[in-house]
Amino acid sequence: EAGSDIYTYSDKEVILYNIAVGAKSNELKYVYENDSDFQVISSFGHLPLFNSGRKAYSFTKYLKNFNPMFLLHGEHYLKVNKFPIPLEGELKSEFSPISIVPKGNNTVVVQGMKSYDAKTNELVFTNEATYFIRNCKGDSQKFVERSSFATDSFTAPSSKPDFVHDVKVDESQASLYRLTGDRNPLHIDPQFAKGAKFDRPILHGMCSLGMSAKVLQDKFGAFEEIKVRFTGVVFPGETLRVSAWKQGDVVIFQSHVVERNALAINNAAIKVLSNKAKI
Ligand code: HDC
Numbered sequence: 001e002a003g004s005d006i007y008t009y010s011d012k013e014v015i016l017y018n019i020a021v022g023a024k025s026n027e028l029k030y031v032y033e034n035d036s037d038f039q040v041i042s043s044f045g046h047l048p049l050f051n052s053g054r055k056a057y058s059f060t061k062y063l064k065n066f067n068p069m070f071l072l073h074g075e076h077y078l079k080v081n082k083f084p085i086p087l088e089g090e091l092k093s094e095f096s097p098i099s100i101v102p103k104g105n106n107t108v109v110v111q112g113m114k115s116y117d118a119k120t121n122e123l124v125f126t127n128e129a130t131y132f133i134r135n136c137k138g139d140s141q142k143f144v145e146r147s148s149f150a151t152d153s154f155t156a157p158s159s160k161p162d163f164v165h166d167v168k169v170d171e172s173q174a175s176l177y178r179l180t181g182d183r184n185p186l187h188i189d190p191q192f193a194k195g196a197k198f199d200r201p202i203l204h205g206m207c208s209l210g211m212s213a214k215v216l217q218d219k220f221g222a223f224e225e226i227k228v229r230f231t232g233v234v235f236p237g238e239t240l241r242v243s244a245w246k247q248g249d250v251v252i253f254q255s256h257v258v259e260r261n262a263l264a265i266n267n268a269a270i271k272v273l274s275n276k277a278k279i
Contacts, residue, residue: 006118007051010088012182014040015046019175021210022167033087041084042223043141043213045078045125046206048093048115050181059097059215064137069186069196074108074132075267077227083273085222086201090118091125096205098128098146102136107138108145149225154252154269161243165215166258169203171237177207194225203234207263215242220251220272228268232257240264247275249274 006193011033021041029037060066098110108141115125128150170176176189182204185192193201209228217223234240239258244251249272255265 005037005052005093006049007033007091007093007115008089009047011038013047013170014038014044014087016039016085016212017044020173020180021207022213023214023260031206038087039222040087041208041210041214041217042080042085043078043206044085044116045080046127046129047181048091049113049127049129050183052091052093052095052113058110059100059131062097062141062145063107063109063116063133065204066125066133066136068184069192071073071137072132073129073230075110075130075227075229076206077128077130077146078101079126079128079147079149079225080223083222083224085119086124092118097141097143099143100141102138102140103132105135106138108131109133117137123177133136135273142277149269149271150227152227152229152269153267155253155267156243156254157245159245159262162246163219163244164241165219166239167211167215168239169207169211169234169236173207173211173236174201174203176206177210182206198233200235203236205230208234208240209257211240211252211269212242212268214227216244216251216253216270220246220270221243222273223270224273225271226269228265230262231266234264236240260267 015031018030022166027040028035050256091111093115096112098112101108110130113127118125180185186196187201239254241258244253250269252269
Protein backbone atom coordinates (compact mmCIF):
# COMPACT_ATOMS: atom_id res chain seq x y z
CA GLU A 1 0.00 0.00 0.00
CA ALA A 2 1.32 3.50 -0.81
CA GLY A 3 3.41 5.02 1.94
CA SER A 4 3.62 1.78 3.88
CA ASP A 5 6.98 0.60 5.16
CA ILE A 6 5.91 -3.06 4.86
CA TYR A 7 7.02 -5.12 1.85
CA THR A 8 4.95 -8.27 1.43
CA TYR A 9 6.29 -10.90 -0.96
CA SER A 10 5.91 -14.51 -1.94
CA ASP A 11 7.32 -17.00 -4.45
CA LYS A 12 6.04 -14.79 -7.29
CA GLU A 13 8.37 -11.90 -6.35
CA VAL A 14 11.22 -14.39 -5.79
CA ILE A 15 10.84 -15.99 -9.22
CA LEU A 16 10.40 -12.62 -10.95
CA TYR A 17 13.58 -11.34 -9.29
CA ASN A 18 15.58 -14.43 -10.27
CA ILE A 19 14.43 -14.20 -13.91
CA ALA A 20 15.07 -10.43 -14.01
CA VAL A 21 18.73 -11.03 -13.08
CA GLY A 22 19.22 -13.79 -15.64
CA ALA A 23 17.75 -17.10 -14.40
CA LYS A 24 16.61 -19.36 -17.25
CA SER A 25 13.73 -21.86 -17.39
CA ASN A 26 16.06 -24.86 -17.00
CA GLU A 27 17.44 -23.48 -13.71
CA LEU A 28 14.59 -24.93 -11.69
CA LYS A 29 15.97 -23.92 -8.30
CA TYR A 30 15.44 -20.28 -9.33
CA VAL A 31 12.21 -20.48 -11.33
CA TYR A 32 10.11 -23.31 -9.88
CA GLU A 33 8.61 -22.97 -6.41
CA ASN A 34 8.22 -26.77 -6.05
CA ASP A 35 11.89 -27.52 -6.71
CA SER A 36 13.50 -29.02 -3.60
CA ASP A 37 16.35 -26.48 -3.84
CA PHE A 38 14.13 -23.42 -4.55
CA GLN A 39 16.06 -20.28 -3.57
CA VAL A 40 16.57 -16.62 -4.32
CA ILE A 41 19.75 -14.87 -5.45
CA SER A 42 21.06 -13.20 -2.27
CA SER A 43 20.94 -9.68 -3.79
CA PHE A 44 17.11 -9.91 -3.56
CA GLY A 45 17.59 -8.41 -0.09
CA HIS A 46 17.66 -4.83 -1.36
CA LEU A 47 14.12 -4.95 -2.74
CA PRO A 48 12.40 -3.39 0.31
CA LEU A 49 14.22 -0.21 -0.73
CA PHE A 50 11.92 0.18 -3.71
CA ASN A 51 8.81 -1.48 -2.36
CA SER A 52 8.37 0.18 1.01
CA GLY A 53 6.82 3.50 0.03
CA ARG A 54 7.78 7.11 0.51
CA LYS A 55 10.05 6.68 3.51
CA ALA A 56 12.85 5.64 1.17
CA TYR A 57 13.20 9.23 -0.03
CA SER A 58 13.77 10.80 3.39
CA PHE A 59 17.31 11.98 2.51
CA THR A 60 16.07 14.69 0.14
CA LYS A 61 15.47 17.06 3.05
CA TYR A 62 19.25 17.31 3.53
CA LEU A 63 19.85 18.49 -0.05
CA LYS A 64 19.52 21.70 -2.03
CA ASN A 65 18.81 21.59 -5.75
CA PHE A 66 17.86 17.91 -5.70
CA ASN A 67 16.63 16.76 -9.10
CA PRO A 68 15.82 13.03 -9.27
CA MET A 69 16.77 13.07 -12.96
CA PHE A 70 20.42 13.54 -11.95
CA LEU A 71 20.51 10.77 -9.38
CA LEU A 72 22.73 7.76 -10.13
CA HIS A 73 23.24 4.71 -7.99
CA GLY A 74 26.92 5.03 -7.02
CA GLU A 75 27.59 2.11 -4.69
CA HIS A 76 25.67 -0.56 -2.88
CA TYR A 77 26.26 -2.66 0.22
CA LEU A 78 23.98 -5.48 1.34
CA LYS A 79 24.22 -7.88 4.22
CA VAL A 80 21.91 -10.87 4.56
CA ASN A 81 21.40 -11.20 8.32
CA LYS A 82 19.17 -14.25 8.20
CA PHE A 83 19.68 -17.56 6.34
CA PRO A 84 17.96 -19.27 4.75
CA ILE A 85 16.53 -16.14 3.13
CA PRO A 86 12.77 -16.33 3.70
CA LEU A 87 11.03 -17.06 0.37
CA GLU A 88 7.86 -15.32 1.47
CA GLY A 89 6.88 -12.97 4.22
CA GLU A 90 6.48 -9.40 5.36
CA LEU A 91 9.48 -7.16 5.89
CA LYS A 92 9.24 -3.98 7.89
CA SER A 93 11.98 -1.51 6.99
CA GLU A 94 13.54 1.42 8.81
CA PHE A 95 15.40 4.06 6.83
CA SER A 96 18.15 6.30 8.16
CA PRO A 97 20.77 8.64 6.70
CA ILE A 98 24.40 7.46 6.92
CA SER A 99 26.42 10.26 5.34
CA ILE A 100 26.48 13.19 2.93
CA VAL A 101 29.70 14.07 1.12
CA PRO A 102 29.94 17.00 -1.33
CA LYS A 103 32.10 16.24 -4.41
CA GLY A 104 32.48 19.48 -6.35
CA ASN A 105 29.20 20.14 -8.18
CA ASN A 106 27.88 16.76 -7.10
CA THR A 107 26.90 15.21 -3.78
CA VAL A 108 27.26 11.62 -2.58
CA VAL A 109 24.54 10.50 -0.19
CA VAL A 110 24.51 7.20 1.69
CA GLN A 111 21.20 5.92 2.95
CA GLY A 112 20.70 2.96 5.28
CA MET A 113 17.85 0.53 5.55
CA LYS A 114 17.27 -2.28 8.01
CA SER A 115 14.54 -4.78 7.17
CA TYR A 116 12.95 -6.91 9.88
CA ASP A 117 10.58 -9.86 9.73
CA ALA A 118 7.33 -8.07 10.56
CA LYS A 119 6.08 -11.03 12.62
CA THR A 120 9.20 -12.01 14.62
CA ASN A 121 11.16 -8.70 14.51
CA GLU A 122 14.24 -10.65 13.44
CA LEU A 123 16.71 -8.62 11.34
CA VAL A 124 16.73 -10.10 7.82
CA PHE A 125 18.59 -7.60 5.57
CA THR A 126 20.84 -4.56 6.03
CA ASN A 127 21.35 -2.22 3.06
CA GLU A 128 23.50 0.85 2.50
CA ALA A 129 22.74 2.59 -0.78
CA THR A 130 25.08 5.28 -2.10
CA TYR A 131 23.63 7.81 -4.51
CA PHE A 132 25.83 9.98 -6.71
CA ILE A 133 23.69 13.06 -7.35
CA ARG A 134 24.87 15.36 -10.08
CA ASN A 135 24.33 19.15 -9.86
CA CYS A 136 23.26 18.99 -6.25
CA LYS A 137 24.48 20.60 -3.02
CA GLY A 138 24.59 19.13 0.45
CA ASP A 139 26.58 19.93 3.58
CA SER A 140 29.05 17.31 4.72
CA GLN A 141 27.49 15.15 7.43
CA LYS A 142 28.22 11.79 9.02
CA PHE A 143 25.38 10.20 10.96
CA VAL A 144 26.79 6.74 11.76
CA GLU A 145 29.95 4.66 11.34
CA ARG A 146 29.99 2.01 8.62
CA SER A 147 31.36 -1.53 8.61
CA SER A 148 34.69 -2.24 6.92
CA PHE A 149 33.08 -4.49 4.29
CA ALA A 150 30.77 -1.64 3.23
CA THR A 151 33.62 0.83 2.77
CA ASP A 152 36.52 -1.39 1.62
CA SER A 153 37.78 -0.47 -1.86
CA PHE A 154 38.39 -4.16 -2.78
CA THR A 155 41.05 -3.38 -5.39
CA ALA A 156 41.18 -6.14 -7.99
CA PRO A 157 44.56 -7.94 -7.97
CA SER A 158 46.76 -7.57 -11.06
CA SER A 159 46.97 -11.38 -11.31
CA LYS A 160 44.83 -13.40 -13.73
CA PRO A 161 41.30 -13.85 -12.35
CA ASP A 162 40.36 -17.28 -10.93
CA PHE A 163 37.06 -17.19 -12.76
CA VAL A 164 35.65 -15.30 -15.76
CA HIS A 165 32.11 -15.59 -17.06
CA ASP A 166 30.16 -13.60 -19.66
CA VAL A 167 26.47 -12.86 -19.31
CA LYS A 168 24.31 -11.21 -21.97
CA VAL A 169 22.09 -8.33 -20.88
CA ASP A 170 18.93 -8.70 -22.94
CA GLU A 171 17.57 -5.72 -24.92
CA SER A 172 14.46 -5.97 -22.70
CA GLN A 173 16.36 -6.53 -19.42
CA ALA A 174 15.59 -3.11 -17.94
CA SER A 175 11.89 -3.24 -18.88
CA LEU A 176 11.66 -6.61 -17.10
CA TYR A 177 13.85 -5.61 -14.17
CA ARG A 178 11.76 -2.55 -13.32
CA LEU A 179 8.85 -4.86 -12.45
CA THR A 180 10.85 -5.93 -9.37
CA GLY A 181 10.21 -2.46 -7.95
CA ASP A 182 12.45 0.34 -9.23
CA ARG A 183 10.30 2.28 -11.73
CA ASN A 184 12.84 5.06 -12.24
CA PRO A 185 12.07 6.40 -15.79
CA LEU A 186 15.85 6.65 -16.42
CA HIS A 187 15.76 2.97 -17.33
CA ILE A 188 12.88 3.05 -19.84
CA ASP A 189 11.98 6.56 -21.04
CA PRO A 190 14.22 7.86 -23.88
CA GLN A 191 13.26 11.50 -23.23
CA PHE A 192 14.01 11.23 -19.52
CA ALA A 193 17.33 9.53 -20.29
CA LYS A 194 18.26 12.39 -22.64
CA GLY A 195 17.39 14.88 -19.89
CA ALA A 196 19.76 12.95 -17.63
CA LYS A 197 22.48 13.30 -20.34
CA PHE A 198 22.42 9.72 -21.65
CA ASP A 199 21.92 8.77 -25.33
CA ARG A 200 19.38 6.15 -24.31
CA PRO A 201 17.95 4.54 -21.16
CA ILE A 202 20.58 2.88 -18.98
CA LEU A 203 20.35 -0.36 -17.03
CA HIS A 204 19.53 -0.25 -13.31
CA GLY A 205 22.71 -0.48 -11.24
CA MET A 206 21.01 -3.13 -9.14
CA CYS A 207 20.32 -5.17 -12.29
CA SER A 208 24.04 -5.20 -13.20
CA LEU A 209 24.72 -6.07 -9.58
CA GLY A 210 22.07 -8.82 -9.58
CA MET A 211 23.27 -10.35 -12.87
CA SER A 212 26.85 -10.37 -11.55
CA ALA A 213 25.62 -11.76 -8.23
CA LYS A 214 23.86 -14.64 -9.97
CA VAL A 215 27.03 -15.56 -11.87
CA LEU A 216 28.96 -15.50 -8.58
CA GLN A 217 26.30 -17.40 -6.59
CA ASP A 218 26.24 -20.11 -9.28
CA LYS A 219 30.02 -20.49 -8.97
CA PHE A 220 30.75 -19.85 -5.29
CA GLY A 221 27.39 -20.43 -3.56
CA ALA A 222 25.12 -18.10 -1.58
CA PHE A 223 26.76 -15.01 -0.09
CA GLU A 224 26.06 -13.06 3.06
CA GLU A 225 27.58 -9.72 2.05
CA ILE A 226 28.10 -7.83 -1.19
CA LYS A 227 29.61 -4.42 -1.87
CA VAL A 228 30.03 -2.78 -5.27
CA ARG A 229 30.83 0.57 -6.87
CA PHE A 230 29.01 1.37 -10.10
CA THR A 231 31.84 2.92 -12.09
CA GLY A 232 30.24 3.08 -15.53
CA VAL A 233 26.86 2.75 -17.18
CA VAL A 234 25.51 -0.39 -18.86
CA PHE A 235 23.06 -0.31 -21.76
CA PRO A 236 20.54 -3.11 -22.36
CA GLY A 237 21.82 -5.39 -25.14
CA GLU A 238 25.44 -5.30 -23.94
CA THR A 239 27.46 -8.18 -22.46
CA LEU A 240 28.82 -8.17 -18.92
CA ARG A 241 32.08 -10.00 -18.25
CA VAL A 242 32.38 -10.93 -14.57
CA SER A 243 35.99 -11.53 -13.40
CA ALA A 244 36.60 -12.92 -9.92
CA TRP A 245 39.54 -13.46 -7.55
CA LYS A 246 38.89 -15.78 -4.60
CA GLN A 247 40.63 -14.88 -1.35
CA GLY A 248 39.36 -17.26 1.31
CA ASP A 249 35.66 -16.63 1.83
CA VAL A 250 35.90 -13.19 0.15
CA VAL A 251 35.64 -13.05 -3.65
CA ILE A 252 36.76 -9.75 -5.22
CA PHE A 253 35.15 -9.10 -8.58
CA GLN A 254 34.72 -6.66 -11.46
CA SER A 255 32.15 -6.52 -14.26
CA HIS A 256 33.18 -5.10 -17.66
CA VAL A 257 31.04 -4.21 -20.64
CA VAL A 258 32.64 -6.42 -23.30
CA GLU A 259 31.52 -4.39 -26.35
CA ARG A 260 33.01 -1.11 -25.07
CA ASN A 261 35.80 -2.64 -22.95
CA ALA A 262 34.57 -0.41 -20.11
CA LEU A 263 34.31 -1.15 -16.40
CA ALA A 264 30.74 -1.11 -15.07
CA ILE A 265 31.33 -2.53 -11.58
CA ASN A 266 34.62 -2.20 -9.70
CA ASN A 267 35.81 -2.18 -6.08
CA ALA A 268 33.44 -5.04 -5.47
CA ALA A 269 33.32 -8.23 -3.43
CA ILE A 270 31.06 -10.87 -1.97
CA LYS A 271 31.55 -12.70 1.31
CA VAL A 272 30.57 -16.28 0.67
CA LEU A 273 28.29 -17.85 3.28
CA SER A 274 30.71 -19.77 5.47
CA ASN A 275 28.23 -21.93 7.34
CA LYS A 276 26.60 -23.91 4.51
CA ALA A 277 24.39 -25.63 7.05
CA LYS A 278 22.43 -22.39 7.28
CA ILE A 279 21.08 -22.75 3.71
O1 HDC B 1 31.16 6.63 -11.90
C1 HDC B 1 30.41 7.46 -12.76
C2 HDC B 1 29.30 6.66 -13.37
O2 HDC B 1 28.74 7.01 -14.38
N1 HDC B 1 28.94 5.51 -12.76
C3 HDC B 1 27.86 4.65 -13.21
C4 HDC B 1 26.58 5.03 -12.52
C5 HDC B 1 25.46 4.05 -12.90
O3 HDC B 1 25.32 3.66 -14.03
N2 HDC B 1 24.66 3.66 -11.89
C6 HDC B 1 23.59 2.70 -12.12
C7 HDC B 1 22.45 3.25 -12.89
S1 HDC B 1 21.59 4.59 -12.07
C8 HDC B 1 20.37 3.78 -11.16
O4 HDC B 1 20.33 2.58 -11.15
C9 HDC B 1 19.43 4.64 -10.43
C10 HDC B 1 18.43 3.78 -9.70
O5 HDC B 1 17.20 3.77 -10.39
C11 HDC B 1 18.35 4.23 -8.23
C12 HDC B 1 17.18 5.10 -7.92
C13 HDC B 1 17.05 5.28 -6.46
C14 HDC B 1 15.87 6.19 -6.10
C15 HDC B 1 15.88 6.60 -4.65
C16 HDC B 1 14.92 5.78 -3.82
C17 HDC B 1 15.50 5.15 -2.62
C18 HDC B 1 29.92 8.68 -11.92
C19 HDC B 1 29.17 9.66 -12.85
C20 HDC B 1 29.02 8.22 -10.78
C21 HDC B 1 31.12 9.37 -11.30
O6 HDC B 1 32.03 9.66 -12.31
P1 HDC B 1 32.96 10.97 -12.25
O7 HDC B 1 32.14 12.18 -12.11
O8 HDC B 1 33.88 10.85 -13.41
O9 HDC B 1 33.69 10.75 -10.88
P2 HDC B 1 35.24 10.81 -10.58
O10 HDC B 1 35.81 12.07 -11.16
O11 HDC B 1 35.85 9.50 -10.94
O12 HDC B 1 35.21 10.91 -9.00
C22 HDC B 1 34.71 12.08 -8.33
C23 HDC B 1 34.54 11.77 -6.87
O13 HDC B 1 33.36 10.95 -6.69
C24 HDC B 1 33.74 9.68 -6.16
N3 HDC B 1 33.00 8.66 -6.95
C25 HDC B 1 33.23 8.32 -8.23
N4 HDC B 1 32.39 7.38 -8.61
C26 HDC B 1 31.59 7.11 -7.56
C27 HDC B 1 31.98 7.93 -6.49
N5 HDC B 1 31.40 7.88 -5.29
C28 HDC B 1 30.39 6.99 -5.15
N6 HDC B 1 29.95 6.19 -6.14
C29 HDC B 1 30.54 6.21 -7.36
N7 HDC B 1 30.13 5.38 -8.33
C30 HDC B 1 35.23 9.55 -6.37
O14 HDC B 1 35.80 8.72 -5.38
C31 HDC B 1 35.68 10.98 -6.27
O15 HDC B 1 35.76 11.34 -4.91
P3 HDC B 1 37.10 12.00 -4.33
O16 HDC B 1 37.31 13.23 -5.14
O17 HDC B 1 36.78 12.27 -2.90
O18 HDC B 1 38.14 10.96 -4.54
